[in-house]
Amino acid sequence: MRCKPTDWDVIQGEKCKICGKRAEISLIYGPHHYCKQHFLYLTEKRVKRTIRKYSLIKPGEKILLTMSGGKDSSVAAYLINKIFSKSCEIKALLIDEGIKGYRDKSIEFAKKNCEEWNINYKVIKFEEEYGTTMGKIQKMIMKDHSLGNPCSFCGIMRRQLMNKYARTVKADKLVTGHNLDDECQSILMNVCDNKPELFVRLGPKSGIIKTSEFVTRVKPLYEISENEVFAYANFAGIKYYGGECCPLSHKAKRNEYRETINRLEKAYPGTKYSTINFFERIKNMLKKDAYSEFRLKQCELCSEPCSTGICKVCEKLNAIRK
Ligand code: SF4
Numbered sequence: 001m002r003c004k005p006t007d008w009d010v011i012q013g014e015k016c017k018i019c020g021k022r023a024e025i026s027l028i029y030g031p032h033h034y035c036k037q038h039f040l041y042l043t044e045k046r047v048k049r050t051i052r053k054y055s056l057i058k059p060g061e062k063i064l065l066t067m068s069g070g071k072d073s074s075v076a077a078y079l080i081n082k083i084f085s086k087s088c089e090i091k092a093l094l095i096d097e098g099i100k101g102y103r104d105k106s107i108e109f110a111k112k113n114c115e116e117w118n119i120n121y122k123v124i125k126f127e128e129e130y131g132t133t134m135g136k137i138q139k140m141i142m143k144d145h146s147l148g149n150p151c152s153f154c155g156i157m158r159r160q161l162m163n164k165y166a167r168t169v170k171a172d173k174l175v176t177g178h179n180l181d182d183e184c185q186s187i188l189m190n191v192c193d194n195k196p197e198l199f200v201r202l203g204p205k206s207g208i209i210k211t212s213e214f215v216t217r218v219k220p221l222y223e224i225s226e227n228e229v230f231a232y233a234n235f236a237g238i239k240y241y242g243g244e245c246c247p248l249s250h251k252a253k254r255n256e257y258r259e260t261i262n263r264l265e266k267a268y269p270g271t272k273y274s275t276i277n278f279f280e281r282i283k284n285m286l287k288k289d290a291y292s293e294f295r296l297k298q299c300e301l302c303s304e305p306c307s308t309g310i311c312k313v314c315e316k317l318n319a320i321r322k
Helices: 036-053 071-084 103-116 126-130 134-143 150-168 180-192 196-201 226-235 254-267 271-293 312-321
Strands: 025-027 032-034 062-066 089-096 120-125 173-175 216-218
Touching: 025 226, 032 036, 036 071, 036 226, 062 071, 062 150, 071 089, 071 103, 071 173, 071 226, 089 103, 089 126, 089 150, 103 120, 120 126, 120 150, 126 150, 134 150, 150 173, 150 312, 180 196, 180 226, 180 254, 180 271, 196 271, 254 271
Parallel strands: 062 089, 062 173, 089 120, 173 216
Antiparallel strands: 025 032
C-alpha cells in the first residue's frame, strides 16, 4: 500500500497557462497546467489566501512550527517562515517519538532546515516526557493486540506534547503540515466511524472554544493536495525526508482511506475539494451543538486539559502499564 506520492501529474505537450512555456505540472481538477515558476507562485498565493480566509495567522503573533522533517511540515514551515519571518516571532518544535530507523533520520532534515532558515528549535522526546518510546509501545502491542494500533498512541501523545510546549513558550498559534488529503481522510474516517462529534476538531483552525489551555492549531496547507505539496517541495528545492514510511504505519486505518480518496479523485477530479467544501458547510451547524455540550476538564492524573476525567494519553499509557 502506497503511503506517499511518487510523482505528480503532468500531461505531456501542455503549456503553462500563464507564460506558455512547457508545463511541468498538471492540476487535473482544473484542468490547469503550469511551469515550475508559476506553480510555485500560485501555490504560495493559495496558501496566503487560506491564511487570510480563515484568519490563521496575524502579524505580531508568536508562532510555533511543528516539524518532523517530512515534506508536509517542511513545506508549511518554509512558507510560514517566508511569509511571516519579519512580522512574527517563529520557533519550531521537533518531536522524537523514538521510532528507530525512521524518526531519527527524518528529524535530521528538520534540524538542518531550521538551521538554514534561522529558526530556533527544540527537540522533545517521548522517552523523556512519558518514560517510553513508540518502539517500546509497539512491542507491548505485539504481545497484546487489544491495546490498539501504534498510531492511536502516537497521535494523541504528540498532540499533547505540542500543546504543552506551545503553552510553555506562550505561542499564539501552532502550525502543522496537514494538507488537503489528510483532511479529506479524517472527514471520511469520522463519517465511516459515525463520530460527528470529532468533526469539530477538523478544519484549518482547531478548537471549538477559545481557552488558554489549548493553543490553536492551524493548517496553512489545508487547501493544497499532497501531490501539490510534494511537487512544491521538489520545485522549490526544499530538503526533506523522503525515505521509507513509518514502520509502524502498516496498520494505520488512514492508509485505506488514502487509497480510496485517491481513486475517487482520479475518477472524479475535484472530489477532494468537494469534500472539504461540504465539511465547511456543515461545520458551523455542528459547532453550535458541540459547544453547548463541551465542558473543559483537567486530567486527574497529569493535569493536562481534556474533556473527560482522565485524558486519552493517561488512559492509553495506563492500559500499557497494566
Ligand atoms: Fe506515529 Fe503512526 Fe505517524 Fe508512525 S505512522 S509517526 S506511529 S502516527
